[in-house]
Structure formats: C-alpha cells, structure tokens
Amino acid sequence: MSHSQKSIRDHTRRRNQPNIDNQIIAKQLEDLVKPCVYNQLAYYRSLEMRSRILSLPLMLAVVLSLLWRQVPSVRELNRMLARENLLWAKVVKVSQQALSQRLLSFPASLFEKVLLDLLVQLNKRWQQRNTESSVSVQRARKYFERLWIVDASTLEALFRKLKSLETAPLGQLGGRICAVVDLETRFPVETWFKSEPYAHESNFVQKLLELIPAKTLLIIDRGFWNFRFFEELIRGKSDFITRLKGKAKYQFLRTLSRSSQHHDQLIRLGTGYQGNPILNLRLVEVKHGSTWYRYLTSVLDPEVLPPYIVADLYARRWRIEETFLTLKRLLGLSYLWTGSANGIQLQLWATWLFYVVLIDLADEVASELSIPFENISVEMVFRGLYHFAVAYDQGKATDPVAYLTAPENQDLAVVKAPRASRKKPPLDLSPFPQPEDLTNCSFA
Template sequence: MPSLQYQGSKPDPALEPLLTDIETFLQTALCSFAPEPQRSERRGRPAIIPHLCLWSGLLVCVLRGFSQQLSLWRMLYLGKLWHYPRFPISDEAVYKRLERADIKPLQALFQHISQLLQQRLEVWSTCALAPFAAEVLALNETTLDQVARYLPSLRQVPQGDERLLPGKLSALFDLRRQQWRTIEYQEKPHQNKKVAARQMVSNLPKYSLVLADLGYFGFEWFDWLTEQSYWWVSRLREKTSYTLLHSFFEEGDTKDQLIWLGAYRADQAAHAVRLVQFRVGKHLHRYITNVTEPQQLPIIEIARLYARRWDIELAFKTLKVHLKLHLLWSAKNQVILQQVWATLIIAQILQAFQMEIAGRAGVDPFEVSLALMIEYLPQFAYDGNDPLESFIKYGREVRFIRPSTRTKILAPTPDWDLYKPLPPDLCFIRKPRYAHKP
C-alpha cells in the first residue's frame, strides 16, 4: 500500500500511519461504489482514470498550489502522480470525468480525516478556552468567489453580476483544535445567515459554546440556543432595546448586568441574558451572553473569547488565499464543489500540523506561520527530511515561528467583592414575542 507522499520523498514516521490510513480509506470508499461499465478496447480508446487516482490528483493539485484543471490533466498525462502510471488522455477527458464524478467520496474522506485528526490532536488541544463548555466553536459563512465566464451561458453576464457567484459555505470552526467542525454548501449566496444556523449547530454536544457575529443577531435565535442547552456570546447590536433586571457591577462605563432583551411588546426575548460593557480608549465594547454567572465567565474572558471568533476568518483566508480557493477551476458547480472539498481536506491536515508544531515547540498556535508551513513543508519533504521536525528546528531562526501579531485584548477586571448578589426571587424567563418581518 503506497503512502501519501511525493515521489522521491522520505516518509515521516510520525505521519505515515495517518497518511496510509487515508489512502486505505479512499480505496475502500471508492471500491464500494458500483463499478463503471466496461468499455471496449478499440484502438485509440483513452485509458480509464481510476477513482482513487482522480481524487488523489485533486488533493495533490491543491497541496502544490495549482490553480486550474489543466494541472490535474498534465500530472496524469505525464505520469507525475505518485505510483500511478501515465494516462495518455486528452484534457477534455479529464474535464468530463470531473463533471460526472460524485462529491460524496470527498465528503466522506473529509469526515474520516477529521476523526483521525481529532484523535491525533487530543494531546495538543487545550480546554483553557472556556473550560465550562463542551466545545467552543465559531459560526460564520463565506461567499465563494466569482467564476470565470467560460460557459456560453455566462459569456454575456456582466462582471460583478451575482449570477457569477457559485454559492457560499456555512461553517462551524473548532477553536480549541483549529479544525473545521461542520461545513455546508449553500447554493444561494445572499441567503440570510440565520436560515441555515439551526441546522449547523443542531448536532453539537450539549453545553457547547457558539460565537457568532451580528449577522446572526436575533432574539428568537438566542432563545433557541438557550433552550437547546447551548452557551453563546454575541456583540450587542446598536439601538437594541432592553430592560435592566439586576446590576452586578457598575462603575463609570464598566457594567456587568442582567437584562431582558426587548423593551417593547412587539419584540421580546424569553430568557434573561447578561450584558457586559467597558470602554477601551474611544471605543465602547458591549457583549451579551447566556452565561449569567459572572465568575463562570468574567468580563475579561468574554472579551478574549469573542476576539477568538476571528479564528474562523483566518481559516477562511487559508482556504481562499493560501490554498487558492479564490481561483475556481471551473464555472460548473460539480467541479467547484470537488475543489472546495479537496481544499478543505488539505486545510484540515495543515491546520492540525500547525497545532502539533506549536505544541511540540511550546508556543501559541498563532505564532506558527501557516502560510510558511504551506510553502516550506513540501520542500522539506522533497529533501528527504522530517518536515515537522525541520520546521520546528529552524522555526525561530528563519521566523517560521515568530511573535503573533494578533491584537492584545484589554478589558477591566473588577474586584469580586464589589459585585452585588442576585435577589433570591429573580425570574429568568418570560413569555416571548418575536417581531417577524415579511
């Protein structure tokens, strides 16, 4: 059984079990599909590309930074893909094969690799981030970049037209492991974020904590999360009305309070939430959460936790910029989705390597440059070296590992002795009223 490595490279013993398992899984998964119909062996008939070869080629194209379907064809035509023979076929044959191919094997491979990496990362992941929560996840969406106008049906569509947008990805990102937790493709790029939100989080363990931006802000959404036993943190949208229930602490612009969201009869949330507020320089920060016990989640930790929502934006950047998902290989949805899932698979592995390098080097994961990892790990492998070990060995000397440029979060830490206890008869739930817009 060949391992997933480039020809001429020396396998890294630490990675070989994982990578061999990936190929074993791929072969098992692809063999489970119905065999293709037998074709006659007439003279000049092009060779049939095995499914496994097709998917392996896609993954290698993403990993090597190729930006078009022609790269996959050239690799197969020249026989430059691992142990596979040369396939003397036309580029059109590869295009048609991709158009007919199902994306389910790639989706299944993504899930399988994610499970393997979850086990691998247990020693490096940390529960220091909101230790009271089962998992800590960021929820968001990203719109896929516009396709090129290659198809006849798109040639008359003006540049910038939304018909060139192939859709978007809704995602949950595991902040402790720096791994994609759930990915869903949405065909409509301008669909409201909250439409897919409940489905996205419905399979999370109870008492997971969800961080989301103001695009998900809504009383009914917050109540649903609370009733499903999920923790959440959000910024407070400007001009949102509320009624004060209890003030734990108040000094100048710094406040820690319990409130009812919605002060008017037309729109009222069912569950009381906690509002924290503080000023840093000229900026007033305001967050709300259903973690109503201040000592469970202090003001400073709320600020630090919500700042980690940015992790999912950096993960989207890895997909689009570093792994070149902004350069879509095709205007056809089926091929676009194959590129998306191949990119997600490679990103999942590289982000796991980033966590492992950070753990072995004793640094914060964001001190390890993911962009330089993508560029240099294959080069170390080509030279026959252990790529992770080399990255750690030379990391500080050549600034693979360097101080993180992320913003340092500032927030007050009031004395707990100044906090006022809750009244014993305080009610935390009421009948809701939701303002539904047409």
C-alpha cells in the first residue's frame, strides 16, 4: 500500500539551518573518535590515496558535524568549513564540487574501520558501568555468551542533499541493510548493505552463519524463517528465538507445562518438502491480555530458558526497531546524500558512528540516575544537547550528563514518562509454571 509523503514520519520537513556548536560536546566527540581515526591512517595509505586536504581525519570530522549539527545541505556545510573549525578539522576553503565529489568517492571501508575501533572502546566503557540487566537477560547470559538481535530494513527514498542527485528520480529507494545488534549494549555488531531495496532477509543468511560463533542466542523475526538456516545454527551450537509462522506444519511431541495462560511443548517442525530438514524444536505459547503469542526456539530445555523468559527475550527484539528509528528519523539516514553504493555506505557508517556515541551518552545518563536504560529517551537526550549548549554559553553548565540529569531540568523529558497501563507482576522464572502461579506471569 502506498503512503503519501506526509504519512511517513521519517520524511518530515528538515531544518533549514544547522544546530549551534558547543565546545564541550565537540571535545567529547573528539576525545572518543579522533584516536580511532588516526589508528586507521596506515590503512588509508595502503589504499594508495594521495595526501590531500580532504583526508580521512578531515572527512570524518566534516561528516560527523553534518550529522550532529544537522546541517541541511553540503553547500551549507562548505560555508561552515570555510568559517569555523568542525571538531578537529581546522578552517579550510575547498570548492563545493570537490567536497561533493569526495562524499561520493571516499572509501566507505575507512569509516567502517573507525567504527569498529570505536566500538572496542565503548564496549569497555559499558562494562565498567556495571549496568544491571533485566532478569530475563541475566538468566540467558548464564548459558549464552552473546545475545544478538538481527533484522533488515529498507533505506528510504533518495533526497537531493548533493548536487549530483538533481537528476535522480524522487522516491527511488536507497537499498537495504541487515544489522546485528547486541541486545544488552544496543551497539551494532555487524551491518551489511545491498543496493536492491527489495532484497529478502534470506539474502543475508549466509553472512549471518559466517559471523555467528558458538554459544550465541539469536533473536530474529519471521523474515529469517529458513529451515536450513535453523539447522545450521543448531549445528554451530548456537540457538534462536523467533515467532511461529501462521501456516507452519508441525507435529506435537510432548507437553512440558501447560496452563490457561501458557503452553510449553516440544514439536517436530516441517514435512521434509523439497529436502528441507525436519527439526525438533520447542513451541512456547503465552497469553497476554486476550491475545496468544507463539514463539519458536531451539532451546529445548525449559531449565535453561523457562517459557516466560522466552517470551520476554523475544519482546526485547523491539530494540532493533528502535535502533532503526533512531538511525533514520533522528539521525537522518532516511535522507540519503547520494545514489552511489559507496556514498550510501559512507553515510551509513557515519550515522552508526554518531549513533554509538549517542547511545554511550544515554547510558551514562541512565547510570547517573541509577535507572534502567529502557527508561531513558535517546531522542530527548539528543535534543537536550541544544539546551545544554545554550546553558554552557550562559555559564550555567559545563557537563552534559550533569545538566541532563539535574532535577531542575526534568522538563527536558530525558526520562520517559511512566505508562498509564497497569503495573506488571514479576516475571515468572519457573521452568514449569503451575496453574496456581498464573497471576505471577508476565512478559515485557
């Protein structure tokens, strides 16, 4: 079904002027990212790229400024570069054509390597905070070394940020990405890009199998429904949780536990059609309100993952949807600068770079307030940086985390307002829930 442009939140009208600069925020970005940039200079030289003004350090500083200050166009970016320092990049005059062409042709792999280097540092920072995970995540981490979420998303229509796009047809889709995100940290593990916007999730299955090590729990949606994929995951000593397809054929084997609110049973999935494997799996059905949700997992032992833990973990798959929403709507990935595959990937890695820095800041805010990350609005943390910049210029603030968490700044809505829905009871951790415990079961 087609949508009008007004009905797509990602395509709301963009701003016409950049955000104001702030020394503290720029310094924190520089302290985090700049060392990772200079770590890649040897690789930069290995690509036989000659020394020039628009080098790796300058290009990354320029592109990050384009993102965090929400610069509306490359023309405006060029004006800024000629008049002010952009992060660690000093004032320099270059032609708009040279800057546009560099954004088209600069090797995207350089930005990817900077991102991977930065993630090592940010993962260490996350571990040092000793963030307390949810009960379901703590239970899963006893048996699995990694909890990963996988999903694919279509990059939206191309827009004319660069002069090179003036002849591109409006509404042309930019391609499709598949991302693996760590359920705990929310940081990306891996991202793949295909220029075909309608590429099915199955196109990424082989790359996933090459990536996933043993003792990984993968949380996937039904787009990755593939019997051979499931079989290979199990052979590799990893496991998965997904939703059962409506028309899936299976044979009942044994009931593990059952009540009016849940069913937990072992099943044999598949008929062997076209040589597809027949798999012994576990079907967990949980009633939430008046609706039954059906989950399929390769974890056969309820002592490892009790039924309500399975449901709660799958509900956390929504985190990757929130990630895509942040990348697209908040950080502007819906507005592609160029139609070239390399240019799109350049923007993709740059957006991921700023995303992980923003998530790290939001996690610092949550740690300072001693509340779960789920209670923090990443969007309002980002928008709160503007108010911090104003307060800094007025001499009223020097630290963004202290400013965002100050009691007098509660109106910035960095902490999400509690929902009006009824309070949920504690999560039932029993591997075999009994009927008398029905009031003690829920999933997030």
